[in-house]
Amino acid sequence: xxxxxxxxxxxxxxxxxxxxxxxxxxxxxxxxxxxxxxxxxxxxxxxxxxxxxxxxxxxxxxxxxxxxxxxxxxxxxxxxxxxxxxxxxxxxxxxxxxxxxxxxxxxxxxxxxxxxxxxxxxxxxxxxxxxxxxxxxxxxxxxxxxxxxxxxxxxxxxxxxxxxxxxxxxxxxxxxxxxxxxxxxxxxxxxxxxxxxxxxxxxxxxxxxx
Amino acid sequence: xxxxxxxxxxxxxxxxxxxxxxxxxxxxxxxxxxxxxxxxxxxxxxxxxxxxxxxxxxxxxxxxxxxxxxxxxxxxxxxxxxxxxxxxxxxxxxxxxxxxxxxxxxxxxxxxxxxxxxxxxxxxxxxxxxxxxxxxxxxxxxxxxxxxxxxxxxxxxxxxxxxxxxxxxxxxxxxxxxxxxxxxxxxxxxxxxxxxxxxxxxxxxxxxxxxxxxxxxxxxxxxxxxxxxxxxxxxxxxxxxxxxxxxxxxxxxxxxxxxxxxxxxxxxxxxxxxxxxxxxxxxxxxxxxxxxxxxxxxxxxxxxxxxxxxxxxxxxxxxxxxxxxxxxxxxxxxxxxxxxxxxxxxxxxxxxxxxxxxxxxxxxxxxxxxxxxxxxxxxxxxxxxxxxxxxxxxxxxxxxxxxxxxxxxxxxxxxxxxxxxxxxx
Numbered sequence: 001x002x003x004x005x006x007x008x009x010x011x012x013x014x015x016x017x018x019x020x021x022x023x024x025x026x027x028x029x030x031x032x033x034x035x036x037x038x039x040x041x042x043x044x045x046x047x048x049x050x051x052x053x054x055x056x057x058x059x060x061x062x063x064x065x066x067x068x069x070x071x072x073x074x075x076x077x078x079x080x081x082x083x084x085x086x087x088x089x090x091x092x093x094x095x096x097x098x099x100x101x102x103x104x105x106x107x108x109x110x111x112x113x114x115x116x117x118x119x120x121x122x123x124x125x126x127x128x129x130x131x132x133x134x135x136x137x138x139x140x141x142x143x144x145x146x147x148x149x150x151x152x153x154x155x156x157x158x159x160x161x162x163x164x165x166x167x168x169x170x171x172x173x174x175x176x177x178x179x180x181x182x183x184x185x186x187x188x189x190x191x192x193x194x195x196x197x198x199x200x201x202x203x204x205x206x207x208x209x210x
Numbered sequence: 211x212x213x214x215x216x217x218x219x220x221x222x223x224x225x226x227x228x229x230x231x232x233x234x235x236x237x238x239x240x241x242x243x244x245x246x247x248x249x250x251x252x253x254x255x256x257x258x259x260x261x262x263x264x265x266x267x268x269x270x271x272x273x274x275x276x277x278x279x280x281x282x283x284x285x286x287x288x289x290x291x292x293x294x295x296x297x298x299x300x301x302x303x304x305x306x307x308x309x310x311x312x313x314x315x316x317x318x319x320x321x322x323x324x325x326x327x328x329x330x331x332x333x334x335x336x337x338x339x340x341x342x343x344x345x346x347x348x349x350x351x352x353x354x355x356x357x358x359x360x361x362x363x364x365x366x367x368x369x370x371x372x373x374x375x376x377x378x379x380x381x382x383x384x385x386x387x388x389x390x391x392x393x394x395x396x397x398x399x400x401x402x403x404x405x406x407x408x409x410x411x412x413x414x415x416x417x418x419x420x421x422x423x424x425x426x427x428x429x430x431x432x433x434x435x436x437x438x439x440x441x442x443x444x445x446x447x448x449x450x451x452x453x454x455x456x457x458x459x460x461x462x463x464x465x466x467x468x469x470x471x472x473x474x475x476x477x478x479x480x481x482x483x484x485x486x487x488x489x490x491x492x493x494x495x496x497x498x499x500x501x502x503x504x505x506x507x508x509x510x511x512x513x514x515x516x517x518x519x520x521x522x523x524x525x526x527x528x529x530x531x532x533x534x535x536x537x538x539x540x541x542x543x544x545x546x547x548x549x550x551x552x553x554x555x556x557x558x559x560x561x562x563x564x565x566x567x568x569x570x571x572x573x574x575x576x577x578x579x580x581x582x583x584x585x586x587x588x589x590x591x592x593x594x595x596x597x598x599x600x601x602x603x604x605x606x607x608x609x610x611x612x613x614x615x616x617x618x619x620x621x622x623x624x625x626x627x628x629x630x631x632x633x634x635x
Contacts, residue, residue: 176362176364177364178362178365178403178405178406180368180402180403181401181402181403181404182398182401182402183402185401191376194380198380
């Protein structure tokens, strides 16, 4: 059991898919300008990875290895379409914000990577834990980046103003504070991810590669 | 025992303390330490990093002083309180009143820039356990010169922290940075707080406050803080002169307000230190004479800007672009005039020549400078939202400088190989 718990805990910290393996960067930069979008994206990936890993794991003995990538793609694509349709049905505005990036979960390297590296060689329960763990590791970075970008870039969290009203000049804005427009641009997301990587490797020197 | 010996003893006594690099930095400001470096080969020369930096700062001082007078002058002229100065030595320019406004607005910028920047340097020196590097001396002086006079100080502080940490320290500190830190700071300000870095208000002290007062219901006339680039970018559009009913176009208004001589002497609105082309040229000559700045880069930047200006003039002359086009205003500016509006000269002399981020090879310097000038004018004309494209062009070329060097060196290797083959055969 101790090993099973590591399947979930490792990707959260020392084997994080974004900050250590540097996978899935594209969506991490594109949709983290708002915290809400980050959270929804994380949940979508959590669903796709959890279910996908189990499905692939169950089918691992009947998938011919020559066409395994195609088989994996079909599984991911099916799951992503489900997510996309659910979002369109129940959270239409949000699905417009996420736009093409929900569809692009299909190409998220974390998912294909876990299918290849883990689900093809392990049983369903362990694959499920691995999928959940990696999706959480991905999600936690997305939420951290989204938190700072929305707070500093728009002065809101989940769409609720927390620093006052920039037009009426209340709260912090009364003292001359202004939102940092740079935070809303993708380069700043890259820099925030970079700072997280920096902090993480400073705390744990073993993670530094040559 | 003199003060120096006392300080030295103090240093020896505390040599294991973590804060010692901080002490050393201040100590070496006052005295040459009486110890030598250990190991390696040494070249004994007087032009160490501190001397180099100080020379650049000396070259910048006239721009700073002029910038202070100009800040006050533009403030009063825009309100119509004083007559416009006629030429560099105009009676209404070098006045005490102008200097007071200048000191009041510009000195805090200098203090914040140096204070925050050096604090970051000290923190990193202490964490990493090396001596404090002098790298920030020039950056700290450049930063106040390339921002609008009314920029809020806290924004400057945030930008300086960002620029020094992300622009320099993460790459390993002075001498290792890819991007010019001063321009990184400006780019951060530009993208983070565009309302304070562009537009027609921020360039003259008081214009923003005046607008706020008018919005609050006070009966005042708004005054413009538009730069020349701003005027030319909107050249065909109509404009009502503040306080009167006269309707003119932006292009004509600019011609009314500023003569070519004004642009050359620098009596125009703009960032604090970049307006006076005259003093920048003096600074350039000083840097070339002391062999600190590369004349190749300065010259090729100017040539690049002129070539791009000529191409645009050609497009206008050939009639390929109509007066209704939004590019017409800046495209039709005579090519040589691009040098005296905006900050292309300041960038060429003080920014592009930064020895760390520029190309190192002589041939590379020509290419690097030429492309800076070329791209600067291109951005200036094609993107009216970024009329000051110089800083973007320099940052872009900073990134490409190592590539240029690589190909210059490889080209040289190839040439020599050929020569060798010819000899052997």
